[in-house]
Amino acid sequence: MIKSLQTRILLYSLLIASAPLLILGVISYESQRSLLEKEAYNALNAGSFNIVNETYSYLNERISDVKLMSTNSVIMDPHSTKEEKSVELKKFIEAKGNYYGMLFLDLKGNVTADTSNKMIGDNLSNRIWFKEAMEGHEFLSDVYKTRAYSEPIIALSAPVHDPAGNLIGVVSPAFRLEGLWEMMEKKANEVSDKYPVDFFMMNQEGIMISKKDPHGVIQNSALDEMGLTKGKLLEASSSDKLYSAENGEKIYSIQPIHTIAQTENKWFVVVGASKKQVFQPLNDLLTRYLTIYSIVFVSIILAVYLLTKSIVRPVQGLVEATEDFIDGKEFITSENSSFEEMEKLNVAFLRMMETIEDREREIIRTEKLKYVGQLAAGVAHEIRNPLTTIKGFFQLLKSQDHDKALIEKYSDVMLLEVERVNVFVSQLLDLAKPHQLEWEKLDLKDFLDEILDIYTSSIPSSHVEIINKVTKSVFVHTDRNRLRQVLLNVLNNSCEAIDSRGRIEIRQTAGSQSVMLTVIDDGNGISPDNLKNIGTPFYTTKPDGNGLGIATCIQIMEELKGKFLIESTYSLGTKVTLIIPTTNRLIN
Numbered sequence: 176m177i178k179s180l181q182t183r184i185l186l187y188s189l190l191i192a193s194a195p196l197l198i199l200g201v202i203s204y205e206s207q208r209s210l211l212e213k214e215a216y217n218a219l220n221a222g223s224f225n226i227v228n229e230t231y232s233y234l235n236e237r238i239s240d241v242k243l244m245s246t247n248s249v250i251m252d253p254h255s256t257k258e259e260k261s262v263e264l265k266k267f268i269e270a271k272g273n274y275y276g277m278l279f280l281d282l283k284g285n286v287t288a289d290t291s292n293k294m295i296g297d298n299l300s301n302r303i304w305f306k307e308a309m310e311g312h313e314f315l316s317d318v319y320k321t322r323a324y325s326e327p328i329i330a331l332s333a334p335v336h337d338p339a340g341n342l343i344g345v346v347s348p349a350f351r352l353e354g355l356w357e358m359m360e361k362k363a364n365e366v367s368d369k370y371p372v373d374f375f376m377m378n379q380e381g382i383m384i385s386k387k388d389p390h391g392v393i394q395n396s397a398l399d400e401m402g403l404t405k406g407k408l409l410e411a412s413s414s415d416k417l418y419s420a421e422n423g424e425k426i427y428s429i430q431p432i433h434t435i436a437q438t439e440n441k442w443f444v445v446v447g448a449s450k451k452q453v454f455q456p457l458n459d460l461l462t463r464y465l466t467i468y469s470i471v472f473v474s475i476i477l478a479v480y481l482l483t484k485s486i487v488r489p490v491q492g493l494v495e496a497t498e499d500f501i502d503g504k505e506f507i508t509s510e511n512s513s514f515e516e517m518e519k520l521n522v523a524f525l526r527m528m529e530t531i532e533d534r535e536r537e538i539i540r541t542e543k544l545k546y547v548g549q550l551a552a553g554v555a556h557e558i559r560n561p562l563t564t565i566k567g568f569f570q571l572l573k574s575q576d577h578d579k580a581l582i583e584k585y586s587d588v589m590l591l592e593v594e595r596v597n598v599f600v601s602q603l604l605d606l607a608k609p610h611q612l613e614w615e616k617l618d619l620k621d622f623l624d625e626i627l628d629i630y631t632s633s634i635p636s637s638h639v640e641i642i643n644k645v646t647k648s649v650f651v652h653t654d655r656n657r658l659r660q661v662l663l664n665v666l667n668n669s670c671e672a673i674d675s676r677g678r679i680e681i682r683q684t685a686g687s688q689s690v691m692l693t694v695i696d697d698g699n700g701i702s703p704d705n706l707k708n709i710g711t712p713f714y715t716t717k718p719d720g721n722g723l724g725i726a727t728c729i730q731i732m733e734e735l736k737g738k739f740l741i742e743s744t745y746s747l748g749t750k751v752t753l754i755i756p757t758t759n760r761l762i763n
Contacts, residue, residue, distance in 0.1 A: 184486065188479040189472075196471060200464050207460050219372070219417060219428035223446040225362040226374060227430045230444060233358055237331055237350050238436045240271060240311050245333040245346050250279065253337050260288040267348075275328055277348040279335075280305060287344070295323075304332035308345040313436040318352075318384055327352065327384075331436070352384070363446065373425075373447045376432070378440035379405050399425065401445075412443055425449055493524060520734055612654040612734060614759070619690060620648045622655070623681065626662055638676045641666075645683040649690050652759045653735050661728045661739070665694050665751050668724070672698030672749060685757070689737070692753045701743035709741055 202748065242299045249263040264277040268290050277287035284300025299305050307314035316330040328349035335344045376384040381398035398404060411418040412429045419426050451458075479666050504572045551673040623645050631641060669679045677697045684691040701709065709725055725741075732739040736756050743749040 184483045185479050196468055219446050222363055223428040223430045223444050226359050226444045227432055229358050229362055230432050233355055234434045241331040241333045241348055245335045250335055251337055251727050253343050257287050264288055264290045273354050277351045280345045290406055304330050308332040308334045315434055315436045315438045317439045375445055376442055377445055378442050380440055390650050434682050448694050486749050614652055617651050617653055619651050620645050626741035630666055639673050641679040642680045645681055649685050650688055651755045651757050653755055657731045661731050664724050672696055689754050689756050695750045697748040700745040700747050700749055702745045706743055
């Protein structure tokens with residue numbers, strides 16, 4: 176989650192500024208794309224329609240030629256010779272100029288007249304165009320090659336009847352494809368003014384007629400190249416939409432070709448263009464838009480960054496001033512406020528800090544009075560008991576004869592009470608008076624072994640097992656005697672908390688700048704109500720305690736630049752953690 180005010184303002188501003196640009200860009204892009212698609216649709220469809228219309232006219236003109244030839248008087252005369260028919264056929268070829276040659280076949284399919292004289296005597300009765308002509312139809316064949324011509328041809332055929340109406344043969348010219356290509360290319364060039372196009376004819380079997388092939392016919396299936404099936408081809412040719420190739424590189428307009436004659440297969444005109452070239456203007460627009468958007472975006476980032484800087488700077492100054500106040504420094508607000516609301520906030524914070532300081536002084540004064548009261552009550556309690564004892568013995572001595580044995584007995588008791596007062600006063604001084612510390616680099620493992628050797632030999636109870644798990648040497652910077660005082664106090668408290676048999680475990684965890692020494696016992700533990708008062712002078716749960724032990728330990732660890740932490744669960748045990756510096760960098 177983003178928490179920085181400056182980052183949030185920056186992100187929100189960018190979102191607000193960028194969203195309209197993005198929406199405008201998407202709308203503009205889609206609008207331009209739709210326009211280019213419509214333009215490509217119109218251009219390709221117009222080109223394919225023009226080519227189809229011209230092809231229709233061209234083919235029908237050829238069909239009209241063959242029908243005209245079938246009604247030639249010499250060709251219709253059953254008595255004219257082969258030579259006479261050949262002469263008429265040649266005249267036709269020379270007059271039209273669009274044909275390779277022409278054949279005349281008898282009713283059995285035998286070639287009786289040929290302008291090339293290469294196929295005389297050949298039987299072509301198995302050709303579909305011959306069969307269709309024998310049925311009385313004009314027919315347009317597919318493209319195919321023959322031994323008579325070096326280039327592919329399209330054959331036309333028409334029945335020939337004599338004047339009496341009897342079928343006497345079939346006439347079949349083969350026309351040149353160059354004329355057809357010249358016409359198609361001319362129409363395709365009208366589309367090519369905008370972008371290059373490919374154009375070709377193909378039948379439903381996928382046979383393509385194209386100038387791409389040196390021989391004019393590509394036998395490989397155009398359907399596979401375009402990702403079409405026969406069904407899809409027919410569907411695409413009847414649709415008013417452009418067809419997109421499966422590889423996504425080209426788009427095509429596919430239109431069917433209709434003729435007045437019957438055909439072997441359905442033919443189609445295909446006009447295609449590269450999508451990359453069709454949509455190049457769109458790509459250029461996108462590039463320009465991204466460039467403009469990048470410039471605007473960077474400008475917005477810079478402007479918003481400067482704006483947020485001016486907004487956030489006084490807030491940061493206020494935060495820093497507040498942190499300084501928490502650290503004990505005087506709260507000083509910045510005089511360079513960027514806006515009116517910030518000035519009001521500074522004034523409000525200043526008033527709040529003044530109020531906090533006043534209340535803090537009052538709390539400190541109250542706490543001092545409370546602490547002094549507690550201290551006075553504790554001191555009075557701890558000193559009054561020994562004084563009462565001493566006073567009583569003096570009164571006894573005053574009221575009785577001077578018995579030397581009795582005086583010695585009473586004197587011993589009074590001396591013990593005086594010593595008790597002296598120990599208590601020493602503890603008070605130990606808590607209140609700062610000590611001159613003797614810092615040294617200490618191996619904590621050796622130091623702990625030394626203390627345990629002495630302590631276990633004089634342990635007040637043999638029912639406690641002390642387990643030392645500190646096995647690695649770690650050097651700390653501390654005062655040996657003061658740290659010894661804390662450890663002995665902690666061990667004594669742990670032993671006293673164990674009524675029956677129990678154990679005390681000592682562990683060590685090393686950090687980068689300090690080490691944690693943990694003392695864990697399985698004694699009675701401390702109740703939550705008592706735990707929150709631990710460390711308060713004169714607060715104790717021991718019958719003969721005065722509550723200064725833990726308070727003194729906390730004070731010593733603070734002097735040693737460390738910490739004294741205590742955790743406890745009632746009836747389960749207590750854990751005391753001493754955090755001791757391992758570097759003298761922390762020592763002033």
